[in-house]
Amino acid sequence: MNWEAGADLLVVGTGVAGLTAALRARELGLRVLVVSKDAVESGNTGWAQGGIAVVRPDERDESDSLRKHVDDTLVAGAGLCDPQAVREILAGGAEAIARLRDAGARFDSGADGLLARTREGGHQAFRVIHAGGDATGAEVQRALVDSVRGGGIPVLERHCVVELLRGDGGAIAGALAMDGEDRPGVLHAPAVLLATGGLGQLYAATTNPDVATGDGVALALRAGATIADLEFVQFHPTVLYAEGGPRGRRPLVTEAVRGEGAVLLDVRGQRVMDGVHPLGDLAPRDVVSAAITRRAAETGAEHVLLDATGIAGFDRRFPTVHASCRAVGIDPRSEPIPVASAAHYSCGGVASDVDGRTGVTGLYAAGEVACTGLHGANRLASNSLLEGLVVGARAADAAAKDLGRARLTRKRVGDVRAPALAVAERDLLQRTMSRHASIGRSEEGLAAAAGTLDRSAIVRPMSSARAVADASLTLTAQALLAAARQRTESRGCHRRSDFPETDDLRRLRSTGLRLDASGWLIHTEAGIVRTAA
The missing domain is CATH 1.20.58.100 (Fumarate reductase/succinate dehydrogenase flavoprotein-like, C-terminal domain)
Incomplete structure (x- = not known):
């Protein structure tokens, strides 16, 4: 081996779950080391547009409640959510948002000075808070990265984890990694948190960045962990369509655009969601994606249209979407946006509990790579960033507790x-x-x-x-x-x-x-x- 390093907790991934866990672990006094395949700012979090679904007791719709958020999540999950996990994760949302704002995240406010809220598919109420109009993920990532850098937490950028290492009895002992020049090294750690994000690069068209290659799933499988519900891949209904068909990472057209009143039309000008679902254009994503695919096939087109021309101040409310459209010659203020579906989010992943624990001693998982039981067969819009914030912090707490109880091994592995x-x-x-x-x-x-x-x-x-x-x-x-x-x-x-x-x-x-x-x-x-x- 050319190099080596060590920590109490090794965090693999620099999205919302990984950085939240790193910050919490440092608060708890653990030695933390973070590994990033690319720059620390890379990953899925920065691309998230819509927002964070959360019911905050002091700022919510009068008729909304945590119970209703739970109900909406269970309905979207089509019978495969774990009700207890749903309740625990969603109940931690308000505190997680407070911690994130303390870390410097700035969310959009209304004229009354309260946090602005929008509604997305599958939600009964306006409970989705957002930042920069449609740049929530970018703001969350910025705040967390700044906090990690400000806190002196070491990050190995442009390093990839090749294999998880196990000691006596199969417990985690660290990881074999590779630096930016493909030189191997060993990272010694009794606790490893997988926060590697999704698997969108399995498909030709996706909203995910190039680093989303399913690393965490593969690492966990080879380490002896169980994977659950991997068949449930959510395809986002609306990504910007490119002539010749979507290919590679495609710009997302956030669901919040429909939440603000945009409607889906086929190329003949007929409403796509009429008679399909009681919530119409705000039906759960699986329903909308299937309807779009079906209608496109019926009309012989590769896309449908999203008519957002009735949204006043579109360029101010959705600056990211507006810029993506203008880059390909479309003005969404005056003409419909051509959209198609693309691979977006993995509802399944490494089987874990709400504290990030897996079936392998010393191995934890949080964020999109994990399967906690929150999402079931279909993720409710804007529950993902919330899960990363809540479970990321809980996983750090769990690792600290397990280390304190001497449940984990600190033995160094030999020949790697x-x-x-x-x-x-x-x-x-x-x-x-x-x-x-x-x-x-x-x-x-x-x-x-x-x-x-x-x-x-x-x-x-x-x-x-x-x-x-x-x-x-x-x-x-x-x-x-x-x-x-x-x-x-x-x-x-x-x-x-x-x-x-x-x-x-x-x-x-x-x-x-x-x-x-x-x-x-x-x-x-x-x-x-x-x-x-």
């Missing part, structure tokens, strides 16, 4: 070597997943996709960050396909053309996956892990 892992060519993988594992799925297509990846994957040494990312994409794709084949029904954002109905009698449970001793993916009834504090 980079593994050789199966890698499929990225473009082929993305095209295959987009064709067979996006909004519409079937056993025939899923089986074809699994066969394509199995045949094309070649075992290669992990000698570069690119190879590590491609190996993560390959294993994560294989796990997602296995989960999607296992769920023979349509539920939430998992739609099967060969099983179009929802089966509450046999399928009302999480889909769990882990690797066996031979490295094969196997199904487990463990599903979401619940561990006592």
Whole structure:
């Protein structure tokens, strides 16, 4: 090994969950080390537009309540949320926002001086707070990064984690990593928090940045953890459509635009959501995405239109969306915006409890990479940043508690070597997943996709960050396909053309996956892990 470092808690990822955990761990007196694949500002958080859904007792709609926020979340989750996890995470929202504002985050205010609130799909009330109009994620990331830098918390930028290391009994002992010049090193730590974000780069078109390659899912699987509900990938209904079809990271057109009154039209000018759902254009995302895909196919188009011309001051309320539209020659103040669906958010991930604990001693997960039971089969809009804030802090508390009780190992591992892992060519993988594992799925297509990846994957040494990312994409794709084949029904954002109905009698449970001793993916009834504090 060329280099090494050590900490009490190793945080992998620099989004809202990872940085929140790092700050809380430092408050608790832990030695913290943060690892970022890119610059500390990179990741999914900075791209989030809409806002943070939270019911604050002192500033809320008169008819709104925490109970209603819980109800909306459970409805969106289509029967697979964990009600207790939903209640605990959402109940922590008001305190989390207070901590974030103390860290310097500035949210938009109304004329009355109170925080401005908007409404998004699936919400009964105006409870989504926002910053910079439609730049909430950027403001949250800015405040957290400034706090981390100001607090002297070390961040290894442009480093990737290759493999989690385990000591006696399988407990976490740190990680094998690679620096910006692909030189290997060892990070010794008895506690590791995965906060690596999503897996959008599995698909040809996504709202996710280039770093969202499913690293946390792959790392956790190879470390012996269980993955739950990976088949539930949420496709955002509205990303800016580009001529020739969406490809790569596409600009998001936040759901708040519809919350402010915009409507979806097909290319013939007919309302897309009429008669589809009682909430119309503000239906849950899985419903809207499916409707858009269906209507586009019916009209022979690759997109539909979002008419926001009735929103006064659009450029001030949604400056990010306005700038993206103007960059491609569209003026949303006077003409409809062409939009299509793209991979956006993973509702499943590393099975963990609301304190971030997984089934592997010393391994924690928070944010999009985790499956806490909050999102179920379909995430309610703007619950993600809130989950990162709440569970990130709770995971730091849990790690500190486990360290204090001597539950974790501080033994240093000996000889560490980079593994050789199966890698499929990225473009082929993305095209295959987009064709067979996006909004519409079937056993025939899923089986074809699994066969394509199995045949094309070649075992290669992990000698570069690119190879590590491609190996993560390959294993994560294989796990997602296995989960999607296992769920023979349509539920939430998992739609099967060969099983179009929802089966509450046999399928009302999480889909769990882990690797066996031979490295094969196997199904487990463990599903979401619940561990006592």
